[in-house]
Amino acid sequence: MRNYKIMCHVTYYQRGAGATPDWESIFGEEGKVFTEPHKDMPRIAQIFKERGVKIILDLGCGTGRHLVYLSKLGFRMYGFDASPRALALAQEWLSESGLKADIKLHKMEAPFPYADGFFDAVIAVHVIHHNLVRDILKTIHEVERVLRPWGSIFISVPTDRTPSRGDWDLQMVEKGTYIPHKGKESGVLHHYFTEEEIYSMFDSFDILEMYIDDTGHRCFLGTKKKSCS
Numbered sequence: 001m002r003n004y005k006i007m008c009h010v011t012y013y014q015r016g017a018g019a020t021p022d023w024e025s026i027f028g029e030e031g032k033v034f035t036e037p038h039k040d041m042p043r044i045a046q047i048f049k050e051r052g053v054k055i056i057l058d059l060g061c062g063t064g065r066h067l068v069y070l071s072k073l074g075f076r077m078y079g080f081d082a083s084p085r086a087l088a089l090a091q092e093w094l095s096e097s098g099l100k101a102d103i104k105l106h107k108m109e110a111p112f113p114y115a116d117g118f119f120d121a122v123i124a125v126h127v128i129h130h131n132l133v134r135d136i137l138k139t140i141h142e143v144e145r146v147l148r149p150w151g152s153i154f155i156s157v158p159t160d161r162t163p164s165r166g167d168w169d170l171q172m173v174e175k176g177t178y179i180p181h182k183g184k185e186s187g188v189l190h191h192y193f194t195e196e197e198i199y200s201m202f203d204s205f206d207i208l209e210m211y212i213d214d215t216g217h218r219c220f221l222g223t224k225k226k227s228c229s
């Protein structure tokens, strides 16, 4: 049994060397997947406006629902994602809407291709949990680096209640991180954050709000505490 688990782990790493193959197939089969912005995005956009936010990074922008929505509201949008299919769909959606955004193929665990302090805000909706903890920490470090002093974040992740679901045949690969072997996200890493973990991993941010949204994801809004690292 033990050997079987180690084998699965090795298989994951071998697959993980490429560009998120499972999200590629999900977007290939389902197209956009998300067609409406996150329910709280109008309120978050209003808060961003009140804070003088002009330039936003959509980390793991997927097929572009927030690039399109926030561009329409007048924000200058940048985004990256590890899925070429997602980016092609996002570009199509932007072009059809007569909008422009700077989008790139990039993996969130690698250094972000932007200068220190470039963004006023970073959003990541249902994205940063798709990694091992050590890689999530790299992503958080980069979010902090590319944000200007007192820049804003809005992030959503699944809650630590989710692993109780039986239909995904979850295999634990480290504390709090699982790979489902069934369901449409089969093979995709999921880290289930506890509330305490979020406060500790995001300790260079003041967390202003934390709540569970109507889809069962934990959302948090925060501000970078200090000047650029």
Ligand SMILES: C[S@@+](CC[C@H](N)C(=O)[O-])C[C@H]1O[C@@H](n2cnc3c(N)ncnc32)[C@H](O)[C@@H]1O
Pocket: 020, 023, 024, 034, 059, 060, 061, 062, 063, 064, 065, 066, 080, 081, 082, 083, 086, 106, 107, 108, 109, 124, 125, 126, 127, 130, 131
């Ligand atoms: C649930 S979708 C959310 C997409 C988008 N944020 C939204 O709200 O519509 C998760 C996204 O994370 C992207 N993703 C997964 N692992 C990634 C990685 N290592 N680097 C960058 N993007 C990644 C996937 O390609 C996918 O677009």
